[in-house]
C-alpha cells in the first residue's frame with residue numbers, strides 16, 4: 535500500500551510487464567524514475583533450450599559478477615521469454631498539478647526543461663514537448679473539443695509535478711520564472727484533477743492521431759539532454775530530402791531527450807543502422823550463444 539510503479543506510457547492499458555521490459559520502455563515518468571531497466575530488480579526467463587532461469591532477486595545491489603538480467607531488458611524477446619519479474623516500487627504520488635505552456639521556440643522548451651529539472655526539487659514527474667499540429671489535430675479529430683490554450687505558437691510543453699504533498703507552489707514558481715524569461719508566452723495551470731486529466735488525455739491521444747495522418751513511418755530518437763532543438767531541424771531536413779511532400783510530426787520527452795518522430799520513409803528498422811560493426815558482432819555472438827537455432831524473434835534488431 536502507498537506504493538506505485540514508476541513507469542507510465544501511452545500503452546499502459548494494453549502493455550504487459552514482459553513487453554515493457556523487453557522494449558526497455560520509457561515513457562512520461564523517465565525524468566523522475568528512469569526507464570524500465572531502472573525498475574527491474576530481478577527476472578525469470580525461459581531460454582531457447584527450454585531452461586528456466588530464475589533470477590528473481592530483489593537485491594538493490596548485487597555485485598556477484600555479470601548481471602545477466604540486462605541482456606533480456608531491451609532485448610525485444612530475442613534471447614528469451616520473460617515469465618516473471620521482481621520490480622521496484624516508489625512512494626505513491628498522491629498529489630499532482632500540471633500546466634500547459636506555449637513556448638517561444640524549441641530552444642525555449644529545452645531551457646524550460648533544464649530549469650524545471652533544476653528547480654523542481656525532485657517534484658518534476660513529466661515534461662513533454664507537443665507540437666501545435668498535434669494538439670489541434672487531437673482536439674479536432676479525436677476529442678471533438680476546443681483546445682485548452684490559444685494555438686498561436688509552434689510548440690507547447692506539458693509539465694506535471696507530483697509528490698506526497700501539494701506541488702502547486704513549485705509548479706507556479708517554475709511557470710512564473712519561464713514567463714519572466716520570455717521562454718513562455720501563455721500558460722494554463724489545471725485547477726482541478728479533471729482539468730489535469732483532460733490535458734494528459736490530449737498527450738495520450740497523440741499516437742492515435744497517426745490514424746489521421748496518412749501513411750506514416752514512425753521512429754524514436756534519443757539524444758543527450760538539450761539537443762532536441764538541434765535534432766529537430768536536422769530531422770525535418772532529412773525527411774524533406776527523402777520525401778519533400780511528407781510532413782514531419784514530432785513530440786516527446788524533454789526530460790530524457792527522447793523524441794517520437796513520424797514521416798513516410800520506407801526502410802527497415804534494424805539495429806545495424808545505429809551501431810558500429812564491433813557492437814553488432816558482439817550482439818550477434820550473444821544471440822548465437824543463447825539461441826543457437828534462432829528460435830526467438832529471428833529478424834528483430836539483427837538481420838538474419
Ligand SMILES: Cc1cc2nc3c(=O)[nH]c(=O)nc-3n(C[C@H](O)[C@H](O)[C@H](O)COP(=O)(O)OP(=O)(O)OC[C@H]3O[C@@H](n4cnc5c(N)ncnc54)[C@H](O)[C@@H]3O)c2cc1C
Nearest residue numbers: 543545549550552553554556557559560561610611615616
Ligand atoms: C525498441 C522499442 C522501444 C520502445 N520504447 C517505448 C517507450 O519508451 N515508451 C513507450 O510508451 N512505448 C515504447 N515502445 C512501445 C512498446 O512496445 C509498448 O510501450 C509496450 O511496452 C509493449 O508491451 P506489449 O506487452 O504490448 O509488447 P508487444 O508489443 O507484444 O511486444 C513488444 C516486443 O517485446 C517482446 N515481448 C513481449 N512480451 C515479452 C516477454 N514476456 N518476453 C520477452 N519478449 C517479450 C515481443 O516479442 C516484441 O518484440 C517501444 C517499442 C519498441 C519495439
